[in-house]
Amino acid sequence: MTRLTGARIIAQSLCRHGITTVAGIPGGANLPLFDALAETPIRIVLARHEQGAGFIAQGMARVTGRAQVCLATSGPGVMNLLTAIADAKADSVPLVCITGQVPRSLLGTDAFQEVDVYGLTIPIAKHNVLVRRAADLPRVMAEAFALATSGRPGPVVVDVPRDVQTEAVELGAWPASAGPKGPAGSGLPEPGDLAFAAALLARCERPLLYCGGGAAKAGEAIAALAETLDAPVVTTLMGLGLLPPNHPRLAGMIGMHGAPTANHLLARCDMLVAVGARFDDRATGDAKRFCPGASVVHIDIDPAEHHKNRQAHVALAGDAGRVLAALLPLLPARSRPAWTAIRERLAREHPFALPGIDDPKSPYGVLAAAAGMLGPDAVVATDVGQNQMRAAQAWPCHRPGRFLTSGGLGTMGFGLPAAIGAALAEPGRPVACVTGDGGLLMNVQELATLAELGLPVKILLMDNGVLGLVRQQQALFVGGRYTASTFTARPNFTALAASFGIAALDLEPCRDGRAALAAALAAPGPALVRLPVDPDAHVYPMVPPGAANHEMILENRHAHA
Amino acid sequence: MPTPKNDHAWTAAASAVLELTTGDTLAALRHVAACLARRSYPLLGLACTPGATGNGRLVVTVADDGRLERLLAELRALPEIVAARLGRGQQAAQAGLVNDAAA
Numbered sequence: 001m002t003r004l005t006g007a008r009i010i011a012q013s014l015c016r017h018g019i020t021t022v023a024g025i026p027g028g029a030n031l032p033l034f035d036a037l038a039e040t041p042i043r044i045v046l047a048r049h050e051q052g053a054g055f056i057a058q059g060m061a062r063v064t065g066r067a068q069v070c071l072a073t074s075g076p077g078v079m080n081l082l083t084a085i086a087d088a089k090a091d092s093v094p095l096v097c098i099t100g101q102v103p104r105s106l107l108g109t110d111a112f113q114e115v116d117v118y119g120l121t122i123p124i125a126k127h128n129v130l131v132r133r134a135a136d137l138p139r140v141m142a143e144a145f146a147l148a149t150s151g152r153p154g155p156v157v158v159d160v161p162r163d164v165q166t167e168a169v170e171l172g173a174w175p176a177s178a179g180p181k182g183p184a185g186s187g188l189p190e191p192g193d194l195a196f197a198a199a200l201l202a203r204c205e206r207p208l209l210y211c212g213g214g215a216a217k218a219g220e221a222i223a224a225l226a227e228t229l230d231a232p233v234v235t236t237l238m239g240l241g242l243l244p245p246n247h248p249r250l251a252g253m254i255g256m257h258g259a260p261t262a263n264h265l266l267a268r269c270d271m272l273v274a275v276g277a278r279f280d281d282r283a284t285g286d287a288k289r290f291c292p293g294a295s296v297v298h299i300d301i302d303p304a305e306h307h308k309n310r311q312a313h314v315a316l317a318g319d320a321g322r323v324l325a326a327l328l329p330l331l332p333a334r335s336r337p338a339w340t341a342i343r344e345r346l347a348r349e350h351p352f353a354l355p356g357i358d359d360p361k362s363p364y365g366v367l368a369a370a371a372g373m374l375g376p377d378a379v380v381a382t383d384v385g386q387n388q389m390r391a392a393q394a395w396p397c398h399r400p401g402r403f404l405t406s407g408g409l410g411t412m413g414f415g416l417p418a419a420i421g422a423a424l425a426e427p428g429r430p431v432a433c434v435t436g437d438g439g440l441l442m443n444v445q446e447l448a449t450l451a452e453l454g455l456p457v458k459i460l461l462m463d464n465g466v467l468g469l470v471r472q473q474q475a476l477f478v479g480g481r482y483t484a485s486t487f488t489a490r491p492n493f494t495a496l497a498a499s500f501g502i503a504a505l506d507l508e509p510c511r512d513g514r515a516a517l518a519a520a521l522a523a524p525g526p527a528l529v530r531l532p533v534d535p536d537a538h539v540y541p542m543v544p545p546g547a548a549n550h551e552m553i554l555e556n557r558h559a560h561a
Numbered sequence: 562m563p564t565p566k567n568d569h570a571w572t573a574a575a576s577a578v579l580e581l582t583t584g585d586t587l588a589a590l591r592h593v594a595a596c597l598a599r600r601s602y603p604l605l606g607l608a609c610t611p612g613a614t615g616n617g618r619l620v621v622t623v624a625d626d627g628r629l630e631r632l633l634a635e636l637r638a639l640p641e642i643v644a645a646r647l648g649r650g651q652q653a654a655q656a657g658l659v660n661d662a663a664a
Contacts, residue, residue: 118588118591119591122591122592122595123595123599127640129588143640147640151638302638303634303638304631304634304635304638306631306634307630307631308631
């Protein structure tokens, strides 16, 4: 038996779960925990805002695929963390968020820096717990890690009153790492359901594989299924990287700013195999006209996703890779030449040429150039808006866990701290942060964190002085009335970066933009590269809100809208 | 193959009773209420009783709009819910309807 305080139990639990780095900010209610962490080898990254800490932890988790940890104190500390928790839930990212709380005797008294963390996080976390006894902490921590990573991953909030952190208890054996309900997602669908799905797939003529983030680690099985069915593969934003960009089966990303061929394929398929995708409105457009003539086989680890947005003919619950491994032997390989002919015709009729792709001083060109210079192993973290959509269209994603983006919640300010997290998790790997001036300003304080850490994060800033995607929607759908989407005060971003001690480059005056970019990317440590962007440069194609995916607005029709 | 209906128009009964076995009952109550609110399930009644084996029990009455299986799947996924099932009377009613339909 060992006598440990609650704070030391948490710290040692983190070590036992392989945590080497945590991000957070100390405050009155979590000081004992920080004190205990200082006794361990765990590296503490001091963010400048709790939302930044949450996204730093997300960056680590998205790259490694393992649960990572962020820390916040009670009251405003937790409030600042909420957006990162909700973001992790929306994108199924495993996080353990440990929050300080006022002492037990003050709970419910509206004490200084007290908020109802439990109540606040019910709808935005996968699970949450208010710890009332230090003796519960070994079990609570084991369950938190198990829940965060098992089944459909997500954020777990552990709220720990300050006096629970200081309470000393006798500790016997550490509990085994297991969730209260066992390892969710390890099961397979009923054989009858698999056989029914196989029968439907065998007799369809125009199959299409629609893959989301839940399929990201099942790329090989997806490719095998596509070969067996002679089917193309389309992905969501979260599915980018599950097949390499030059894979012959990959038809591109679907959705609001998806590839034209991919969006047109949706309207023509007669069988949709949805794998780890949740029929999100940004991907489907008008749900009633999404693959209107198709039967649906829906494979998802979360049974609650089945029939939620689209009624499936067969719903198969389980890990995508395991379900596909069970399904594949039941399927006869068959070529579908008529479907291939349709795909090839659509590809000819709807080419996807990105304007300025060869010009490193254009929005698409700088992305293509940077991707080429950083190489296929680079990680890119995007912000949200036009920069995000351009990156999704232009950045070649070669494997999962390399394109980090806030897909579900769409949180501006995600890019910079997520990039810091990625660089922390994988030292030596090139990391780019693609961002806009609006998004960068939402978590600009993390430039201080980046400078302090000296990480080789290369910030590619598309500076257009507006909320670009908002302005684009105002241009196309609000009669060109640009209400509250223009920044009249514009920082000098290169000077701003320099003030934090970060090297900065403005591409605007550079005669040889490619050489200047290459030098900035090759230099050690962080750097900010600013590219001025026309505020009226739109991102195309664009599916108007409420339209079907094949009803895209294309550049040649609306370039000067 | 025709697309299955997803309009929740057909209802087996006006309401359905769900029986939930809970761990921490207060936590379960809050999560169940949040789940119902988030998915816009009309809540008609809710009773909380102590269980015989240390677990608690929630009896939840909701309008049956054809989404019961999905609701049960979501409730079963809540860590504070040990078990979730249709109430016995509801199971019998559904079985009767199925038998009637088969006949």
